[in-house]
Amino acid sequence: MLRIYYGDIRNLDPQWDLYPIGKARMEKVLRYKKKADQARSAGAELLLYQALSRCFPEFSPPASFGAGEHGKPYLAEENESLRLPSGRMVEFNLSHSGDYAACVIADRPVGIDIELGKDRIRPGILRFLAEEERRDVESAGCAPGRFFDYWVLKESCIKAVGTGFAKAPDSFCMVKEKNGYRAVENGRDLGYGFRLLPAPAGYKMAVCAEKDIWEDTEPEELDLGKISGKER
Numbered sequence: 001m002l003r004i005y006y007g008d009i010r011n012l013d014p015q016w017d018l019y020p021i022g023k024a025r026m027e028k029v030l031r032y033k034k035k036a037d038q039a040r041s042a043g044a045e046l047l048l049y050q051a052l053s054r055c056f057p058e059f060s061p062p063a064s065f066g067a068g069e070h071g072k073p074y075l076a077e078e079n080e081s082l083r084l085p086s087g088r089m090v091e092f093n094l095s096h097s098g099d100y101a102a103c104v105i106a107d108r109p110v111g112i113d114i115e116l117g118k119d120r121i122r123p124g125i126l127r128f129l130a131e132e133e134r135r136d137v138e139s140a141g142c143a144p145g146r147f148f149d150y151w152v153l154k155e156s157c158i159k160a161v162g163t164g165f166a167k168a169p170d171s172f173c174m175v176k177e178k179n180g181y182r183a184v185e186n187g188r189d190l191g192y193g194f195r196l197l198p199a200p201a202g203y204k205m206a207v208c209a210e211k212d213i214w215e216d217t218e219p220e221e222l223d224l225g226k227i228s229g230k231e232r
Contacts (some may be wrong), residue, residue, distance in 0.1 A: 001084075002209055004197065004219040006102040006114065009036075009043035011225035013052045015041055020049065043101040043224050044094040050222045051103050052090070056082055073161035095157050101224070102198055104207050111160030111208040113152040118191065123149050129154075130173035148204040150174055153194050156208035157183050160192060185206075210229035 012019075014035050015027060025045045032038045049061040066077040074088045075082050082090050084107050092105045098116030103156065121144050125133045133150050140146045154169045161167065172185035174194065181194040193214045199205035 001055075001090075001105070001107040001109070002207075002213055002215055002217050003032050003051060003055060003106070004102070004112070004207055005222050006100050006199070006205065006219055007043060007047045007050075007099055007222045008072055009039040009096070010099050010201075011223060012039050012043055012046070013225070014038065019046055021045055022065070023066065025062075027210055039100060042094040042119060044096045044103070046224055047101045047103045047126065047222060048092055048094060048105075050224070050226070051092075051105050052082060052228055055090070055105065056184075066161045070163050072159065082210055095155075095159070095205075098203065100203060102205055104209075104211060106209055108210045108213050109160050111156040111158065112206070113155035113159065114205040115148055115152050115155075117148050117204055118144050120144055121162040128169045130170050132173050145204075149196060149206075152204045152206035153181055153196065153208070155188040156194065156206045157190070157192060160208040161190075180214075182211075 001071060009207055010049055016029055019042065021029065022045065029038045029041045032041060052059050057189065058081040063079050067073050077089065084090055088106055091107065091109050092103065093110050093112045093116045095102045095112050097114050100145045102112050102114040104110045104112040121142060126137060129137065129150055137146050143220045153174045156212045158167050172183050172190065174181045176186050183190040183192055191210060192207050192208050193211040194206060197219050
């Protein structure tokens with residue numbers, strides 16, 4: 001099971017109490033002063049709820065969450081309607097950048113990253129890449145698009161393993177394969193498969209998942225303006 005979604009946060013109404021946002025997320029949303037930052041945070045959770053509702057018709061948001069050692073959120077055990085046939089809770093990961101939020105749900109740990117690209121990259125930013133990756137970007141004239149290919153791939157890996165930046169981005173290398181990428185650290189394959197995905201114009205998006213659950217899954221755009229679980 002592997003499902004990928006994204007949505008435009010500009011479709012959201014800034015009256016956040018119209019939406020079934022959980023208490024913890026609402027507190028986080030309201031800490032932001034800028035409406036765009038609020039919309040990115042709220043939109044990520046609302047996108048997750050729409051995605052879960054598609055796969056689990058009995059689910060009614062909001063959900064309850066916990067967090068791992070490095071802050072990676074997970075669905076708490078009390079969300080009975082989100083339990084897989086195996087008895088485990090469904091896994092998910094979220095990302096947001098610019099005007100978009102992105103979400104992946106699966107039956108194993110997964111990671112997703114979406115990034116709004118830039119016309120140029122900052123001096124020194126290549127230090128976050130492994131040596132082979134740096135050489136590749138430099139050979140392309142330090143093209144921002146090539147850098148952001150690596151960046152979203154590496155971010156999706158860090159998010160899948162749940163370490164955050166406790167795992168240095170330059171400690172492993174993305175290696176191109178026929179159907180995607182793999183991650184290698186000190187000569188050892190980390191066991192994950194990666195794809196660069198179709199994304200809105202100007203954006204890069206990538207997903208990381210264990211190799212044996214990869215499907216030919218295309219990301220689906222959802223309308224975040226649709227209210228799920230609560231009427232105006």
